Amino acid sequence: MSSENWRTATRLLHEAPNRTEFGETSEALFLTSGFVYDSAEQAAATFTGDVQHFQYSRFGNPTVDTLQERLALLEGAEACVATATGMGAVSSAILSTVKAGDRVVASRAIFGSCYWIVTNLLPRYGIETELVDGTDYDAWERALSKPTAAVLIESPSNPMLDVLDIARVAELTHKAGGLLIVDNVFATPLGQSPLKLGADVIVYSCTKHIDGQGRVLGGAVLGSSKWISETLQPFTRNTGNALSPFNAWVLLKGLETLQLRTDAMARNAAAVADALAELPGIVQVRYPGRADHPQHELAKTQMNNGGSMVAFVVDRGREGAFAFMNAFKIIAISNNLGDARSLATHPATTTHMRVSEEERARLGITDGAIRLSVGLEDPADLIDDLKRGAAAVAALA
Ligand SMILES: *Cc1c(COP(=O)(O)O)cnc(C)c1O
Secondary structure, three states: OOOOOOOHHHHHHHOOOOOOOOOOOOOOOOOOOEOOOOOHHHHHHHHHOOOOOOOEOOOOOHHHHHHHHHHHHHHOOOEEEEEOOHHHHHHHHHHHHOOOOOEEEEEOOOOHHHHHHHHHHHHHOOOEEEEEOOOOHHHHHHHOOOOOOEEEEEOOOOOOOOOOOHHHHHHHHHHOOOEEEEEOOOOOOOOOOHHHHOOOEEEEEOHHHHHOOOOOOOEEEEEOHHHHHHHHHHHHHHHOOEOOHHHHHHHHHHHHOHHHHHHHHHHHHHHHHHHHHHOOOEEEEEOOOOOOOOOHHHHHHHOOOOOOEEEEEEOOHHHHHHHHHHOOOOOEEOOOOOOOOOEEEOHHHOOOOOOOHHHHHHHOOOOOEEEEEOOOOOHHHHHHHHHHHHHHHHHHO
């Protein structure tokens, strides 16, 4: 069971084994809602906690447990709870930790539904919230000069890929008495380790790179055993945010190839970002792995690679961006990301359409901005597709 000195590629396959007496190669899929007891005494002892026995899949399931254990060991976290979706992970992490009268601070550039939770949902429950420009550390100091229960950040951020100094925000959060929750979806568990930088909790949408093949929704929350067992788990168990065992099993299959996929995607993204920078009609390229990214030096210390996401701005605003995307033959138009297939999004009219125009301007989400999730295709074919996009914009003139 001990795997202290295994390397990541090995851990993704062999960590937290859970083989039954049948000796199956692949993890068993326990597609069951409930469990039975040998006796009334055993049932009673299970409920008092004197006997370890599964009770009900909303509380625990062997396939889901294997995924949780493997993710925790991979991340170097003490504990993990898998959830039905990534938003299930984010909402449970925040709501389990705060109460009326508390204060929550978040970086402004966060995933659309996270933004809704912070700006809409939390205030309804009497929680004061404040948004901060994630790369303005004077603003962080001001916002965290008051007692704060929780801070939520995303780095690299969605969609324009700002890189935030996780260690610096962690220090300020702890001074304010709070818990730092990092949404690590864009970086992936292999690309960045927020716990090592001082974060307290990591949340994932496993829907993205961990599945990575467009099949299932899932989420995960990782943190200390104490916080998970005393704060998060009572909340998730009683509010019903459980991951389906089937989805857990698919995600375990996804983990087996996670390193292969994320390494190749980062290599492809770097090639695509460099090619984009040379194309006519591209006003700006944002990729943390490029020297012209405003936080490139920080990204180099905090991330293991530049990631699989590239943002860029096309000339001629929305008309240009639409013409660019409509010319693609390979890259699909989709708001999803982290997939084996390359996907492009126009944030201003889709994922961020509900964000006010003023707020979009602050986030750098102009009408010409496109977010590209780079997949596993041959990068030369992707670059040909981007050339088709650039030619379509040039033809508008
Ligand atoms: C997709 C995503 C989420 C939400 O995950 P779901 O699985 O769709 O619920 C949260 N944060 C980020 C950064 C995401 O990309």
